[in-house]
Amino acid sequence: MGVNESLAQLSNNLIYSAMAAYAVALVAFAVDLSGRGRVAAAAVREKELAKVGGPSVTSEHGTDLAPTSLAAGDRAGEKRQTVAMAVMVTWLAFALHLGGVITRGISAERVPWSNMYEFSISGAVVVTAVYLASLWRLDLRFLGTFVVGPVLLTLGLAVAVLYTESAQLVPALQSTWLIIHVSVAFIASALYVLGFSLTVLQLVQDRRASLSAAGRPPTRGAFMDKLPSADVLDRTSYRLYAIAFPLWTFTLIAGAIWAEKAWGRYWNWDPKEIWSFVIWVAYAAYLHARATRGWDGKRAAYLACVAFACLMFNYFGVNLFFSGLHAYAK
Numbered sequence: 541m542g543v544n545e546s547l548a549q550l551s552n553n554l555i556y557s558a559m560a561a562y563a564v565a566l567v568a569f570a571v572d573l574s575g576r577g578r579v580a581a582a583a584v585r586e587k588e589l590a591k592v593g594g595p596s597v598t599s600e601h602g603t604d605l606a607p608t609s610l611a612a613g614d615r616a617g618e619k620r621q622t623v624a625m626a627v628m629v630t631w632l633a634f635a636l637h638l639g640g641v642i643t644r645g646i647s648a649e650r651v652p653w654s655n656m657y658e659f660s661i662s663g664a665v666v667v668t669a670v671y672l673a674s675l676w677r678l679d680l681r682f683l684g685t686f687v688v689g690p691v692l693l694t695l696g697l698a699v700a701v702l703y704t705e706s707a708q709l710v711p712a713l714q715s716t717w718l719i720i721h722v723s724v725a726f727i728a729s730a731l732y733v734l735g736f737s738l739t740v741l742q743l744v745q746d747r748r749a750s751l752s753a754a755g756r757p758p759t760r761g762a763f764m765d766k767l768p769s770a771d772v773l774d775r776t777s778y779r780l781y782a783i784a785f786p787l788w789t790f791t792l793i794a795g796a797i798w799a800e801k802a803w804g805r806y807w808n809w810d811p812k813e814i815w816s817f818v819i820w821v822a823y824a825a826y827l828h829a830r831a832t833r834g835w836d837g838k839r840a841a842y843l844a845c846v847a848f849a850c851l852m853f854n855y856f857g858v859n860l861f862f863s864g865l866h867a868y869a870k
Contacts, residue, residue, distance in 0.1 A: 547647035548706040554640030555661060555695060561633035562692040568626035569684035573763045575622060623681050627672075630688060634672060637665045637695075647706045653722045654709050656859055660698035663726050663855075664691045670730040678776065682767050686737040717798035725791040729851065731784035732823075735777040736848040739841045742773035746838055774836055781844065785823050792820055815854040822847035 641662050645652035652658040671687045674680055709718075741764075748758050749770060758764075768776070795816065796806040807813060826843045829835035835843070 543706045543708070544647045545706075547643045551640045551644035551647060551706070554636050554643060555699065558633045558637035558640060559692060559695050559699070561629055561636055562688055562695070565626050565629040565633055566685065566688045566692060568622055568629060569688060572623040572626060573682070573685055575763075623684070626684055627675070627681060630668065630684065631672065633688075634665065634668045637661070637668060641665050644706060648708055650709050651719055651722075653718060654707070654713055655702075655704045657698050657702040657704045659722075659855075659859075660694050660702055663729060664694040664698075666726040667691055667730040667733050670727065671734060674734065680734075680776075683734070683737055683741075686741070687734065690733065690737075715798060715801060717794060717801065721791060721794040721798050724787050724794065728784045728787035728791060729855075731780045731787070732848060732851055735780035735784065735844065738773050738777035738780070739844045739848075741767060742770045742777065743838065743841050743845075745770035745773060746841075770837070774841065777844065778830060778836075778840075781823060781826065785820075785827055788820055788823065792816055811858050812854070815850065815858050819847065819850045819854055822850050 641652055641658075644658060644661070652662055667687065668691055671680070671683070744761070745764060745767065748761070748764055751758050767773075795813070799808060799813070800806045822843075826840060826847055829843060830840055
């Protein structure tokens with residue numbers, strides 16, 4: 541069974557196009573964040589003018605309005621248009637990206653998960669899909685920069701460093717469990733990525749709140765004033781981790797069943813297996829600390845960051861620098 545080179549090339553072109561669209565979306569999301577900073581700064585100036593009885597103008601309804609209020613309103617309208625455009629371009633990038641992943645698989649008549657390049661482009665498209673799906677329930681548009689940025693970086697790394705020509709699956713991967721095991725792992729990992737982004741913002745917000753409480757309000761990063769508080773970010777990230785954890789648990793179970801089918805043993809002490817279990821332990825510790833010890837805020841956030849570091853090491857470090865039964869993933 542050969543490889544359709546035309547479809548493989550089409551896949552590459554779609555990935556390049558998706559990268560261009562992601563770059564535009566990233567710029568739009570970044571402009572939105574900077575706009576939030578300007579609106580926040582204008583609001584602060586308006587409050588200061590109100591305290592000292594600063595100049596004002598009268599609206600057509602006779603209401604006194606500070607000039608900064610008018611400017612802030614204009615900027616808020618521009619911000620809404622910018623973030624809406626960013627989301628639309630992200631949808632376009634996702635469509636191109638998904639097309640690139642699908643055509644890559646069709647080119648060899650298999651699922652596109654046989655090497656690090658394919659894992660990277662497939663995992664990145666799942667991250668985008670989970671983010672866009674989450675927008676239906678949660679207003680996470682402010683997170684766009686911190687999602688699209690890593691996705692674009694992942695695609696750049698995949699194209700520049702990890703690229704591998706489309707080829708047939710090795711025998712160990714020729715199993716239905718490949719679809720079950722890897723697809724669930726992708727979804728769990730995508731949720732962990734979103735949760736980590738929220739956790740990082742939570743730590744920044746917590747730091748800013750501590751400085752303000754100490755009488756030293758931060759002078760940089762004014763856009764953070766328009767983002768949710770540290771407590772809200774903490775609760776939202778916890779919800780994402782709580783959803784991802786049982787999916788990762790299923791990933792381990794499915795992987796063990798697949799290992800028994802492929803190699804005759806449920807557990808082989810392979811580096812990939814060990815670090816997948818380490819990730820499970822790390823996130824289990826995070827959830828346990830939240831549920832039974834009342835950990836929240838910075839302590840829980842730091843534990844979540846350690847767990848995410850384990851996830852990243854499992855993906856890059858183990859795949860690239862360790863040999864084992866999963867060496868075919870390189």
